[in-house]
Amino acid sequence: MGGLKEECGLFGISSAHKEHIGLGCHYGLYALQHRGQEGCGIALNTDGELSLQKDLGLVNEVFPKALVFDEEKTRMAIVHTRYGTSGERSRENVQPLLVRHHAGSMAIAHNGNLTNDESLRSQFERDGCLFHTTSDTEVIAYLIYKHRLTTHTIAEAIEKAMAELEGAYSLLIMTSSQLIAVRDPRGFRPLCLGKLEDGYVFASESCALDAVGASFVRDLQPGEICIVDRADQRLTSSIVHTNKVKSSLCVFELIYFARPDSVIDTISVHQARIRSGSFLALEHPCQADVVIGVPDSGIDAAIGYSRQSGIPYGIGFIKNKYIGRTFIQPKAGDRESGVRIKLNPIASTVRGKRVVLIDDSIVRGTTSKRIVRLLREAGAKEVHLRSSAPPFLHPCYYGTDINSRKDLLACKYDMQQMKTILDVDSLGFLLPEQVVKLSDHPCIGFCSACFTGVYPGAVPQGGNNAQ
Amino acid sequence: MGGLKEECGLFGISSAHKEHIGLGCHYGLYALQHRGQEGCGIALNTDGELSLQKDLGLVNEVFPKALVFDEEKTRMAIVHTRYGTSGERSRENVQPLLVRHHAGSMAIAHNGNLTNDESLRSQFERDGCLFHTTSDTEVIAYLIYKHRLTTHTIAEAIEKAMAELEGAYSLLIMTSSQLIAVRDPRGFRPLCLGKLEDGYVFASESCALDAVGASFVRDLQPGEICIVDRADQRLTSSIVHTNKVKSSLCVFELIYFARPDSVIDTISVHQARIRSGSFLALEHPCQADVVIGVPDSGIDAAIGYSRQSGIPYGIGFIKNKYIGRTFIQPKAGDRESGVRIKLNPIASTVRGKRVVLIDDSIVRGTTSKRIVRLLREAGAKEVHLRSSAPPFLHPCYYGTDINSRKDLLACKYDMQQMKTILDVDSLGFLLPEQVVKLSDHPCIGFCSACFTGVYPGAVPQGGNNAQ
Amino acid sequence: MGGLKEECGLFGISSAHKEHIGLGCHYGLYALQHRGQEGCGIALNTDGELSLQKDLGLVNEVFPKALVFDEEKTRMAIVHTRYGTSGERSRENVQPLLVRHHAGSMAIAHNGNLTNDESLRSQFERDGCLFHTTSDTEVIAYLIYKHRLTTHTIAEAIEKAMAELEGAYSLLIMTSSQLIAVRDPRGFRPLCLGKLEDGYVFASESCALDAVGASFVRDLQPGEICIVDRADQRLTSSIVHTNKVKSSLCVFELIYFARPDSVIDTISVHQARIRSGSFLALEHPCQADVVIGVPDSGIDAAIGYSRQSGIPYGIGFIKNKYIGRTFIQPKAGDRESGVRIKLNPIASTVRGKRVVLIDDSIVRGTTSKRIVRLLREAGAKEVHLRSSAPPFLHPCYYGTDINSRKDLLACKYDMQQMKTILDVDSLGFLLPEQVVKLSDHPCIGFCSACFTGVYPGAVPQGGNNAQ
Amino acid sequence: MGGLKEECGLFGISSAHKEHIGLGCHYGLYALQHRGQEGCGIALNTDGELSLQKDLGLVNEVFPKALVFDEEKTRMAIVHTRYGTSGERSRENVQPLLVRHHAGSMAIAHNGNLTNDESLRSQFERDGCLFHTTSDTEVIAYLIYKHRLTTHTIAEAIEKAMAELEGAYSLLIMTSSQLIAVRDPRGFRPLCLGKLEDGYVFASESCALDAVGASFVRDLQPGEICIVDRADQRLTSSIVHTNKVKSSLCVFELIYFARPDSVIDTISVHQARIRSGSFLALEHPCQADVVIGVPDSGIDAAIGYSRQSGIPYGIGFIKNKYIGRTFIQPKAGDRESGVRIKLNPIASTVRGKRVVLIDDSIVRGTTSKRIVRLLREAGAKEVHLRSSAPPFLHPCYYGTDINSRKDLLACKYDMQQMKTILDVDSLGFLLPEQVVKLSDHPCIGFCSACFTGVYPGAVPQGGNNAQ
Ligand SMILES: Nc1ncnc2c1ncn2[C@@H]1O[C@H](COP(=O)(O)OP(=O)(O)O)[C@@H](O)[C@H]1O
Ligand SMILES: Nc1ncnc2c1ncn2[C@@H]1O[C@H](COP(=O)(O)OP(=O)(O)O)[C@@H](O)[C@H]1O
Ligand SMILES: Nc1ncnc2c1ncn2[C@@H]1O[C@H](COP(=O)(O)OP(=O)(O)O)[C@@H](O)[C@H]1O
Ligand SMILES: Nc1ncnc2c1ncn2[C@@H]1O[C@H](COP(=O)(O)OP(=O)(O)O)[C@@H](O)[C@H]1O
Ligand code: SF4
Ligand code: SF4
Ligand code: SF4
Ligand code: SF4
Ligand SMILES: [Mg+2]
Ligand SMILES: [Mg+2]
Ligand SMILES: [Mg+2]
Ligand SMILES: [Mg+2]
Known part of the structure; x- marks a missing residue:
């Protein structure tokens, strides 16, 4: 393309x-x-x-x-x-x-x-x-x-x-x-x-x-x-x-792109994210001591999960506010896990606890893996990962830069393998059929092609592979 | 000075x-x-x-x-x-x-x-x-x-x-x-x-x-x-x-300066702030539907207030992450209240609700007043303001730039007057005696002179007025 | 146009x-x-x-x-x-x-x-x-x-x-x-x-x-x-x-645009400028003590004038090397004449002397006028101005940004009026017929339309006035 | 020091x-x-x-x-x-x-x-x-x-x-x-x-x-x-x-530092430099076709040499006006001689000619050597180098950054050797005793210690070697 x-x-x-x-x-x-x-x-x-x-x-x-x-x-x-x-x-x-x-x-x-x-x-x-x-x-x-x-x-x-x-x-x-x-x-x-x-x-x-x-x-x-x-x-x-x-409004606008204080096609983004957390709590419950969200995009769903499940909501990470586009990254390698410059866990929130960790989505899995490791290093006893988007399985032709299929974690591995790779105690995704229920207004149509493969219109020839 | x-x-x-x-x-x-x-x-x-x-x-x-x-x-x-x-x-x-x-x-x-x-x-x-x-x-x-x-x-x-x-x-x-x-x-x-x-x-x-x-x-x-x-x-x-x-560790380090993920003199800053919220809930309870914190410094105490009181915790404001030192401010004036570029309320959180609003401190009161107004414009039915620091009554000589006494709200007005000025339904401050209990380690001494007037050492002559 | x-x-x-x-x-x-x-x-x-x-x-x-x-x-x-x-x-x-x-x-x-x-x-x-x-x-x-x-x-x-x-x-x-x-x-x-x-x-x-x-x-x-x-x-x-x-090579390339050390269509720019000075000395001789050029574009012709006339060549002005595009100009006004930040006369060269001043061209005349005034303030007894380009009378359609006719000094005034306006003791221009002799190679054709009005090709309709 | x-x-x-x-x-x-x-x-x-x-x-x-x-x-x-x-x-x-x-x-x-x-x-x-x-x-x-x-x-x-x-x-x-x-x-x-x-x-x-x-x-x-x-x-x-x-005014102010249009202690810098050229012509005459100066500091003395000797003054080099502090230099090496970005000879001035070349001073000799080579490449038949400062033999303690003795050409080689190194047909320096005659006002005292070794006051111990 x-x-x-x-x-x-x-x-x-x-x-x-x-x-x-x-x-x-x-x-x-x-x-x-x-x-x-x-x-x-x-x-x-x-x-x-x-x-x-x-x-x-x-x-x-x-x-x-x-x-x-x-x-x-x-x-x-x-x-x-x-x-x-x-x-x-x-x-x-x-x-x-x-x-x-x-x-x-x-x-x-x-x-x-x-x-x-x-x-x-x-x-x-x-x-x-x-x-x-x-x-x-x-x-x-x-x-x-x-x-x-x-x-x-x-x-x-x-x-x-x-x-x-x-x-x-x-x-x-x-x-x-x-x-x-x-x-x-x-x-x-x-x-x-x-x-x-x-x-x-x-x-x-x-x-x-x-x-x-x-x-x-x-x-x-x-x-x-x-x-x-x-x-x-x-x-x-x-x-x-x-x-x-x-x-066919892009559901990923609600899940990730838009700011929580925005209202899109009469849907409060913040409320949609809270709903996604509630769905996750209903679909993928677990026994845990605290629910935390990956800032900033996982916070709202974490509140929804907490409210639905009754597990207390906590702040698990502080995200450095001053790191911008030009920040000099640590080089990849062993020491990386120790460097908590962008995202730093609050040990007192997670030490000795069973933690439910909510992020907006899992794409390649590398970030999620690193975050889970930080939690474990900070003393978390269990980590239960929940994603407020379903697994990405198909390319987007409508302006979202989703990695090519060969990089998408969910295209390459099954649930069990992903759990092992991410080193989590349990793993749960929002269901594709729930994605279109993030709004409580039944009248609005959504695109969720990247999760379902059902595109609202014709797509470029060979696009699926060319990605 | x-x-x-x-x-x-x-x-x-x-x-x-x-x-x-x-x-x-x-x-x-x-x-x-x-x-x-x-x-x-x-x-x-x-x-x-x-x-x-x-x-x-x-x-x-x-x-x-x-x-x-x-x-x-x-x-x-x-x-x-x-x-x-x-x-x-x-x-x-x-x-x-x-x-x-x-x-x-x-x-x-x-x-x-x-x-x-x-x-x-x-x-x-x-x-x-x-x-x-x-x-x-x-x-x-x-x-x-x-x-x-x-x-x-x-x-x-x-x-x-x-x-x-x-x-x-x-x-x-x-x-x-x-x-x-x-x-x-x-x-x-x-x-x-x-x-x-x-x-x-x-x-x-x-x-x-x-x-x-x-x-x-x-x-x-x-x-x-x-x-x-x-x-x-x-x-x-x-x-x-x-x-x-x-x-005599400066208590304001715990209340405001330090990052929540820091641990200072064995005290978790995040936990200290959560404790301040719990104290506030105990001392200044109220009937309300949601507890929100002013980001970023009021968030932790809001969680504490919510946990102690049982009132659900919510996200009431989105703070623009990109506004830095060089941002061109709106000019003072009537329209200011309508302009929500730095801090924007999430209407779905507060509309029709009785809101407990937590901030770290109230200094001159102008910011708090503006935030309360934003909440009311967004449809909040009641606003109950709680400050996780006691009222500022005295200058600091140890490096905190507290406004001169004539600008400090609490130096000029009594509680009733402040309530009217800030346009809140109720108002509550952390008590000075609680400030030193933000840690659960009894062995550490604190400075809280700006709240109590009791300075840990000699202060500059005429300083009190010169401020 | x-x-x-x-x-x-x-x-x-x-x-x-x-x-x-x-x-x-x-x-x-x-x-x-x-x-x-x-x-x-x-x-x-x-x-x-x-x-x-x-x-x-x-x-x-x-x-x-x-x-x-x-x-x-x-x-x-x-x-x-x-x-x-x-x-x-x-x-x-x-x-x-x-x-x-x-x-x-x-x-x-x-x-x-x-x-x-x-x-x-x-x-x-x-x-x-x-x-x-x-x-x-x-x-x-x-x-x-x-x-x-x-x-x-x-x-x-x-x-x-x-x-x-x-x-x-x-x-x-x-x-x-x-x-x-x-x-x-x-x-x-x-x-x-x-x-x-x-x-x-x-x-x-x-x-x-x-x-x-x-x-x-x-x-x-x-x-x-x-x-x-x-x-x-x-x-x-x-x-x-x-x-x-x-x-039809643009003669203004030789007279002004090109660097003196360049050779264009086999013509040394430096030599062409020296030749222009010699022509000026032959056509517009005068009794004087020193010949100076306006730096940088008038220097070469000044040497030619000096050699042909036998009047000693001197350095009359120092041009500030560090003033660039972003320099903050003095505001127009009376004092301007006293401010010699860009171009400063060397008094010892001109004091009490009859000076021949060579510039590459006279367009609107404002710069020349100012330079003459600086010389008089520095003690020059007489100023004889010579221009190594003929008077500009017509617009250029080939890429030279010549002012519109209503700004061109030579379009508005005759020689006597120009002399008065510029406050010079005598005034001489290169003749249009000499312009094409700046090279000693007879085989090359030149454009000199801005001086002669004879354009080498069709020009835009109404262009002459639209300028 | x-x-x-x-x-x-x-x-x-x-x-x-x-x-x-x-x-x-x-x-x-x-x-x-x-x-x-x-x-x-x-x-x-x-x-x-x-x-x-x-x-x-x-x-x-x-x-x-x-x-x-x-x-x-x-x-x-x-x-x-x-x-x-x-x-x-x-x-x-x-x-x-x-x-x-x-x-x-x-x-x-x-x-x-x-x-x-x-x-x-x-x-x-x-x-x-x-x-x-x-x-x-x-x-x-x-x-x-x-x-x-x-x-x-x-x-x-x-x-x-x-x-x-x-x-x-x-x-x-x-x-x-x-x-x-x-x-x-x-x-x-x-x-x-x-x-x-x-x-x-x-x-x-x-x-x-x-x-x-x-x-x-x-x-x-x-x-x-x-x-x-x-x-x-x-x-x-x-x-x-x-x-x-x-x-004891520093003579190097007249020879090099000051701008030619300045007057210092009643001495016109430009006139002093012209005088230095005249002295050079009297002391080190030669048979030649053109006198040129290294821009900018050698120009005035070149005019003096020309006037005194009767050999025509010419422009031998164009110096790029836009090259500043941050210019990226060509790397040293063979090709360097071909790169004429800073200083470019005007071939028509020197081709086939016997050239007198005037510079303000010769310190380490590397620049002079390169300039002589450029002239030869441009076709100069003979190059006669004249320096309007005497040879540097001693350090300056008064604010002029003269290279340490071991880098000074004149400290290491005699006249004949320098001629060979610089590849010139003849070489002449201003005499130390002439330096103090650059002014025609006999009443002013000069420092010329870097040429003569006679310092006007006490100098730092060990300074001579420490340099
Ligand atoms: N000021 C803000 N407060 C909270 N969330 C925000 C704010 N601005 C943007 N967002 C949300 O932040 C998310 C992206 O931020 P984040 O997850 O921290 O970055 P990343 O893209 O690196 O994962 C988006 O979901 C966006 O809606
Ligand atoms: N990355 C972060 N996440 C959350 N809080 C932070 C972070 N960095 C600093 N803080 C806290 O933010 C507070 C200051 O921010 P904030 O209240 O938003 O600004 P202001 O000073 O304008 O009121 C301090 O209490 C500090 O401890
Ligand atoms: N390094 C240089 N040395 C001498 N002349 C130069 C140099 N670079 C460009 N020129 C010439 O300078 C002239 C333009 O400079 P000048 O007359 O000083 O500027 P202005 O356009 O302000 O009159 C042109 O004739 C150009 O050929
Ligand atoms: N605008 C100017 N015109 C002519 N000479 C100048 C000007 N400004 C400074 N000078 C003189 O230029 C000399 C230094 O320039 P130059 O010899 O070109 O540089 P370098 O230090 O690289 O040899 C000094 O003698 C100084 O007096
Ligand atoms: S394919 Fe996915 S990302 Fe692209 S528009 Fe549809 S829902 Fe949005
Ligand atoms: S006076 Fe207040 S701000 Fe200053 S050091 Fe003491 S507690 Fe901190
Ligand atoms: S009209 Fe004049 S400036 Fe234009 S190309 Fe012809 S000679 Fe050059
Ligand atoms: S030693 Fe030379 S450079 Fe130093 S002040 Fe004396 S004359 Fe000038
Ligand atoms: Mg994120
Ligand atoms: Mg704040
Ligand atoms: Mg010019
Ligand atoms: Mg020089």
């Missing part, structure tokens, strides 16, 4: 109030930093002129100071935080993209992954088009422009482009006069709408609305195109291409 | 194993970053030659890359993380200090605050000495050199200097041939000793020993001078000046 | 010797820094894979350290230094460009300016192509790819593209397997070929060949396409599209 | 006009950058409070942006540019120093080198004083404070300190209320006084007065102490300790 797999954060703001834009970009980036730490960028609309600032790095590295821009004339902006697989780290791929055309320039930011980007790209190349990046976002831009030449409005062009796009895409698009939010017809990736006194905000997660003091309006619906006009801050919306498909 | 008040982190390493030094400095700094985020530094001993690298900023800013130094010849190092009041931010005051003298150079790093530094400093100035910094660390260096001229060993000089020093000081001193750790006779600030295969480590907190894979040996005793020789990595120790005084 | 006007430096290297590439890029950039100080970039060919590093800034800012790349596998590179008008400073426009296409990726760097880029660009946009930059370089890339789809070799595609391109372009193109140098059929901008032991070098100026220790082979001929193969370092060449046109 | 040898630039400003201070510091640093490129700093006096900003690096690196300070309240500043031998590069040694004392703080900047700093330093150390730096500037600070304790004014203290100081020192001292300039009784290093409308400026060289638009008043006299009061900008002056000694 050629396209980049990425989990990303989107934030867009349109406001008649000049102070909102600068702080909005800044806070939007910080609030969505957890969705992408490789790079970030801001595109501004200043009296119809689009400009771009972006780079590899964390928000505080790329934008160490307050943005410099014409506050009087800037009324719209979109920002993007990017996560990319290490091999593809390059500044060109940082978003938003800004493309120029005499029919009008356009800034575009994308979260998700197309499943037909390769064939679209070669078609464009055969027609004489050039690409500056390896990201499928540029393919989307081309498709929109292709249709823009034969349509009256950008909304029509986007609608026609969506007929050709397959896969996962939440988009923010900014033209000289409009801010447009798009969610693919299956709604793989989240996108929501907020209201400012005198404008609108779009964001991947509701925590970013909170960050800028916007009130939550609603999630974009799958297949929805939402448009805000710069001139009068008026909002219009339409829903397209949804007749043929049903919604 | 002229001296700087500061809370800081100390780490020293002496090892025959060349790989330990570089990584050790690096990890030591990261593990103690929470004790000081204003600046940091490293002093190295390379074949007896001392050198220094330091600057204002976080560890990852000051040392973004692996240290460059002569690995073959460097066997000792001391590092320091510094917290200082904002008015005194200057590179000169970052530590360690490196002072030169033909009797031998010396690097020195200090945690704590002297109570007689002003008079010592003027005496030295009258004798023709010059100062490069405004920190009392330089005074200590002078005093040691003064006695060094008339003693046979640096240990003797330190002992004599200690006879003249008053107040709080944990010190790491590195000469061309020795690494020396010193804890003042009252043991205000923590300092502990760890063992590497082929060397020793000193650190303010045991979590830094864990970070470098050192095994914990013991806390330094009040009045102890510990010396490691570069030549043979041999450790010697003596205890001085302790006949006249009793130990 | 839409396109960017720019003067730039090109350098390309292909060598089987691994050490040549890294140092080559580094030295090539430094040697051509004078041709563009706004930004710079390097494109590398590593075993056929193209990668790119570029940014706004001087070479030492963009590449402060030795390049990090796979030395074993990298055998080709092209670099670019960029000068752009201040309004268009943006990172997107920094070169080389790297464009991707399944027919093969390509890095491209360009010196010069097209005269038909607007119409080409709109044609491509109508065909559905998108642009990432505002530079005409991207237009060239599109044109080459358009023809690449229907030709067998990239050389053929380039030849076909050249049939459609109008204006000035020296190009370096790097594909996965070839390094290609192209000079437009009129040869507006210089480009030369050098030989390494085991490879080839292309550069805008011969001083860059010297910098990397390459031997000068020859200038590319107008209309020449030179190709070096990565596999065997073999060079092939063809000359195209030159039947219809005659060569 | 323990002290650091350094050549440095001093600039001090006191002005009632608020705009002068910020720009003044900035311009002063740029104007004196040639005197020290290792580090630089600024000390400010803001309403009597002293503060400091300094670091290793060039001015544009250390102060990339306009200074941030309280413009309303800042009326005085001193700045320093520092040159230090490579082995001693450390931030501690960057100046100004800021020392604190309850009798008053003081910032101090120093150009020169003491000859008795070692004995003074040990005396202070024996008295219990500590040093933070290895520079002799700290010794001077101590000495002034020592006497400050027993005198009524700082001027008296300085006068008493000067009685104990031996060697070369030009000083700028700033207290809370005064700006003080001091020149040692022999006047080794330059220092001059300028006048602003409403204040005063001190600078190492007059070019810095020009840079800030100050009018030149006069050079400080040897032994002079000049004081400007912050309160009323009043200037007072006294001259001390000059009865016993005669003045």
